Every structure is written in structure tokens, then in C-alpha cells.
Amino acid sequence: MTSLAPLFRPHRSRRLDLRNRIAMAPMTRGRADDATGVPSPLAPTYYRQRAGAGLLITEGAYVNPLAKGGPGIPGIHTDAQTDGWRAVPEAVHAEGGTIFAQLWHVGRMSHPRVLPDGELPVAPSAVRIDGASIFTQDGWVDHVTPRALTADEIDQTVRDFARAAENAVAAGFDGVEIHGANGYLIQQFLADNTNRRTDGYGGSLQGRLRFPIEIVEAVVGAIGADRVALRISPDNDENQLAEADPQETYRALVDAIDPLGLAYLHILERGRYRAIEDLRPRWSGTLVANHNGPTPSDPQAAARLIEAGHADLFAFGRLFLSNPDLPARLASGTPLAPAATHGVYGGGADGYVDYPAAEVVAA
Numbered sequence: 001m002t003s004l005a006p007l008f009r010p011h012r013s014r015r016l017d018l019r020n021r022i023a024m025a026p027m028t029r030g031r032a033d034d035a036t037g038v039p040s041p042l043a044p045t046y047y048r049q050r051a052g053a054g055l056l057i058t059e060g061a062y063v064n065p066l067a068k069g070g071p072g073i074p075g076i077h078t079d080a081q082t083d084g085w086r087a088v089p090e091a092v093h094a095e096g097g098t099i100f101a102q103l104w105h106v107g108r109m110s111h112p113r114v115l116p117d118g119e120l121p122v123a124p125s126a127v128r129i130d131g132a133s134i135f136t137q138d139g140w141v142d143h144v145t146p147r148a149l150t151a152d153e154i155d156q157t158v159r160d161f162a163r164a165a166e167n168a169v170a171a172g173f174d175g176v177e178i179h180g181a182n183g184y185l186i187q188q189f190l191a192d193n194t195n196r197r198t199d200g201y202g203g204s205l206q207g208r209l210r211f212p213i214e215i216v217e218a219v220v221g222a223i224g225a226d227r228v229a230l231r232i233s234p235d236n237d238e239n240q241l242a243e244a245d246p247q248e249t250y251r252a253l254v255d256a257i258d259p260l261g262l263a264y265l266h267i268l269e270r271g272r273y274r275a276i277e278d279l280r281p282r283w284s285g286t287l288v289a290n291h292n293g294p295t296p297s298d299p300q301a302a303a304r305l306i307e308a309g310h311a312d313l314f315a316f317g318r319l320f321l322s323n324p325d326l327p328a329r330l331a332s333g334t335p336l337a338p339a340a341t342h343g344v345y346g347g348g349a350d351g352y353v354d355y356p357a358a359e360v361v362a363a
């Protein structure tokens with residue numbers, strides 16, 4: 001059995017001063033007020049319960065009205081949403097934790113029933129997801145064909161990311177993680193099957209990289225590089241993405257953003273391309289790793305990855321749902337709780353803030 005000790009070494013960099021190498025991966029929980037996008041009043045409790053992680057990353061928060069992908073997802077573009085977030089970093093900081101807000105635009109992964117005034121989702125190009133449905137207020141429905149963003153709208157979206165990042169800092173977050181993974185808008189620009197543009201935002205590798213790089217640069221300009229992170233999932237075919245040459249694409253992306261000095265790069269590995277090992281030598285800053293497979297990420301594998309120097313931190317998602325005190329359990333060898341089965345998306349306290357810490361179970 002591998003020792004989990006590498007997970008419990010502190011990690012320090014210019015902005016980050018983390019007590020362990022365990023991150024809580026961003027996880028949508030669908031409990032915000034659907035009409036306003038204001039986070040749930042239970043969110044501070046939920047994140048505080050998990051503040052033993054060295055680094056917490058919030059659920060994705062939408063950066064403008066068309067960026068929203070489903071019911072109960074929080075936003076971070078209005079004053080009310082920003083105010084609604086304040087108690088979350090406050091609660092995590094009170095426990096000595098560090099928390100970044102994830103900034104999200106879903107692109108074509110939305111639906112007129114989710115968007116204001118029944119608007120069509122937007123994307124790099126009008127390419128529809130076929131044969132899969134999307135969850136809305138009215139249940140599961142077929143995807144629609146999105147409309148392509150205009151060049152002006154692309155500029156505005158870049159500014160919206162920067163503005164959302166300013167809101168996150170105003171709300172007290174330590175930084176932001178730009179969601180460039182899992183087949184959402186940023187990855188839709190990177191992937192050749194979803195980006196069919198012939199203007200400067202498509203048509204070539206440089207074209208496909210342009211929107212993601214512009215967003216990173218704009219967010220860095222707004223709040224400073226050491227508060228900015230990017231999440232990517234090279235070769236991830238979720239949400240009908242198909243990247244013809246992920247190694248070429250992501251090597252070029254990483255080479256372009258490495259000199260900016262971001263707080264961290266978060267690589268979710270899923271697919272044939274061994275992105276973490278391939279990209280690590282090209283990234284001079286902190287690297288957060290995550291594996292997305294049918295079973296939750298394995299702490300033993302995470303410890304080995306850190307020990308081998310391929311990653312500085314490892315982000316756990318599903319294990320944190322039912323184990324709010326995951327780091328303490330791993331450190332003490334306390335058995336983990338069974339996987340969460342109810343209340344994962346949507347609802348109230350049930351399945352959200354009612355998983356006890358291990359001491360409480362034992363009492």
C-alpha cells in the first residue's frame with residue numbers, strides 16, 4: 001500500500017500557502033436561487049465543512065446570463081450574486097482554508113428553457129449535440145442548435161470573464177479558476193469539431209487558441225496573475241468534444257500561458273493522451289491534477305503522482321461529497337463514507353450539508 005504522506009506536505013508558492021496537497025474539485029450542486037443566480041444560504045456551511053482541504057474550488061459560476069447551463073447554478077456577474085458569495089470565502093478563511101471561485105461559460109451546453117427570454121445558447125459555431133439530452137427546469141430535453149458568437153460578442157465575453165473575476169475578488173475569494181474543461185465554451189473553441197470558424201478565432205491552431213488565451217490574459221489584467229488559474233481537460237470527449245491533436249493543442253496553450261505566472265494549472269485527465277505527465281515539464285508553476293473516470297479519484301494514485309513530481313496538488317471531487325472531512329479521514333486512516341447517492345444536484349440541506357464528519361460518526 002502506498003503511503004498517503006505526500007498528500008499532507010504543505011505547499012507554498014507566490015500566492016498559495018496551503019496546509020496540504022488535497023484540493024476539493026469544483027462541483028456543481030444546483031442549489032442557488034434559480035431566478036437570481038444568488039448562491040444558496042447553505043453554501044457557506046457546505047464549503048466550511050470541507051475547509052480542511054488545502055485548496056477549495058467552488059462549483060462553476062456563470063459569468064453572464066448566456067453562460068448558465070442548468071437550474072440552480074449560481075452566477076457571479078450581478079451585484080446580488082457577488083454579495084451572495086461573500087459568506088463563502090469568509091467561512092472558509094475562518095477555518096484557515098484557501099478558496100478559488102470557478103468561472104464558467106457553458107456555451108452550447110445550455111438550452112432556451114434555461115436561458116433568459118428563451119434565448120438560444122451560444123457557441124463558437126452552430127454545431128449541435130446529437131443524441132443526448134440536457135437537464136432543465138422542465139426535465140430532460142433534446143439539445144438545440146446553438147448560434148455562433150459574433151466577434152463583438154466574443155470581445156464582450158472576454159470582458160465578462162474579467163468582470164466576474166473582479167467580482168470574485170470583491171467577494172473575498174483568494175482567486176479564480178477559469179473553467180476551460182469538460183466540453184464547455186472554452187474547450188468548444190479549442191476543439192476542431194466544435195470550432196468551425198473561419199475568422200481569427202478558428203481555422204488554425206493559433207485561431208482555436210485565441211479565445212482561451214484572451215480570456216486568461218484579460219483575467220490576469222483584471223486581478224493579477226497570482227490569483228488566476230485555468231482548468232483544462234485535454235482529449236476529454238465529454239459533451240461530444242473531439243480534439244484531433246490534443247497534444248499539439250495543449251502543448252501550445254500551456255507554452256503560451258506559462259510565462260504569465262498563474263497561481264496554478266488544473267489538469268483533468270480523461271482520455272488516451274497522458275496530459276499530466278506530458279504537460280508537467282512545460283509548466284513552471286503549481287500543477288493541480290484530477291482524474292475523471294467511472295470511479296472516484298483514488299487517494300493512493302494521487303499520492304503516487306505527487307511523490308513522482310507530476311503534480312503539486314490533487315483535486316478530489318466525489319469523495320468530498322459524502323466525506324466533508326476527507327483530509328482528516330485520509331490522514332487518520334478512518335474509513336470513508338459510502339458514495340453520495342441522493343441530493344447530488346439540486347434540493348436543500350439533504351445530501352448537501354448533512355454528511356457528518358468522522359468524529360461525529362464515532363460519537
Ligand SMILES: Cc1cc2nc3c(=O)[nH]c(=O)nc-3n(C[C@H](O)[C@H](O)[C@H](O)COP(=O)(O)O)c2cc1C
Binds near residue numbers: 059102268290297344
Ligand atoms: C456532482 C458533480 C459536479 C461537478 N461539477 C463540476 C463543475 O462545476 N466544474 C468542473 O470543472 N467540474 C465539475 N465536476 C467534475 C469534477 O470536478 C471532477 O473532475 C470529477 O468529479 C472527477 O473527480 P473525482 O473522481 O475525484 O470525483 C463535477 C463532478 C461532480 C461529481
